[in-house]
Amino acid sequence: MRFQKIGSIGLITLLTTLLMGGLGSVALSQKQPNGLSGNTVKAIASTQTLPNAKQNQSNEQILLDIEGELGDGDQVLPQDGSLYDEHTFEGLAGQSVAIDLESDDFDTFLILLDPQERIVGQHDDVSQNDLNSTLNVTLPVDGTYTIIANGFDSNSRGRYRLLVRTPIQSVSQ
Template identity: 45%
Template sequence: MKPSKFLSLLSSGIAIIMLLSVGTSRSVNAQEPTVLEFDAPISGTLGEGDSQLSADGSFFDVYTFEGRAGERVLIRMTSTQLDSYLVLLDPNGNSLVQDDDSAGNLDAQIVYTLPVDGRYTVYANAYSTGQAGSYQIELQAADASTPTVATSTALPRYFCDESGTTPITKARRKDGVVGPLIEWTQDLALPNLSAAERCRRVASNLDTVHGRLGRNFAITAGRLQNLPVVCAGTAPGVCDPDGLILTASSRDNARQLAIRLGTAINALRSAPPDPSQATSTNSAQSRIDDPTPLAVAPQFNFFDILSYSNCLEDVIQLYQDPQRLKRSGRRSDCLSEVFARYPNGISRSQALEIITAADRYATSSRRDTLLYPPRGQRVRVRELFGFTYAIDQPR
């Protein structure tokens, strides 16, 4: 089961792929919707020939139903053959809410109060790219007592870990792997909020945004209520009205926090399935190293830290787990000739060749500003390939 995905767009306009989440993704091919009636379950099948989400290529079927403002509905998708995923869109085609496992196990369930009269759309979606199988979908009337989540044993997707001296906002991947997002040192606390309170609030905001915008929501540095914020949005610098993640002391601070959040989620997304195992047990690490140089000279097009980080993350994944990279997709458009030539992966020495060339490109004397990857990514590069950037070398 692959981890979810984020697509983060920072204010520079450069995309950085993260973890955990379809916002307003459109289909690759059109499909006529099926009318979904109350208390009339429908059996369906996902597979070749169905519509596919442009974000990740996963199959989905389209359903519609007539709803009234204030009406509370329950939509459930169950299957023994695939990992169910539901998306509810309003009459204008905007994503209202999405769900993965709220019906228990791998079944999806949405309980939602409709905001306006009109025809609503439901995507019955498979969580993973290429996943196929049969399913059942049903629409029911719900009331205030209807639980949003069918099982109370589900662990939170985002949470604040207060077990240490410094609270840390953490994310839990779909396969159970947990990683830190932001460590709330006192310099990051706001005057009216303690570090622990801010940690909890950010975890709650991330969970709300994820639930509404789904697998591919974007993170951007922008403004809400005339305050600099890190938020969910659909374009660089444009916040969704309900997309607040955290407030910042300044515009620069918001951008820095967004970069920090993106880098942390990148690291979690790339973590091996079992974090208790040493990196050396990873399939890529056990691969016999091929000393053959690349047949294609690396040509780079990144121009800031974010695009550099995305390009480097693609290279690391091409070395560590090319099959996962195929399933989840690229984070950048750099090195297109290299990725076309080596779709099944590169060796350690070939990855190191690219990393070294990228560093030369990023620190060329012709550049106005020297560029280095984020610190966490530099540490990973050192651990995986033994390469130390000049900025980290003893002076």
């Protein structure tokens, strides 16, 4: 049986086999100091597929899925006068993430900052005909990463969607 390791705190490990849009199980186990398994609690759970999630993404975990808007009252980049919103997520060193910033209203610009606010990556247009932004990076350190959801210029206003995904890392039991 294959599990997705959610996390560990001391001797407690949480594993799940939840699949997007289906049934799965969650197991919480505690190891004794001598290394033997202790109590295990299992539960059956049902998940729902996110309405905007792509069909082929069952091997990816959604870290952020945000619908936002650039408009009056948003922060302004001093370099070019463009509006921006900040969004954060927790990342691990070596973790691969895919970030997409899409809008039908304006030309997007995407910036990813590490926990020390250094630029990890930035992207403007997918192509000459696609003014959305996408970034695929491997995170350099553990910590809280900041995404700057930005427009290309000071006239950029409107709705956008920000999606951050990472491959699911499975461990065998």
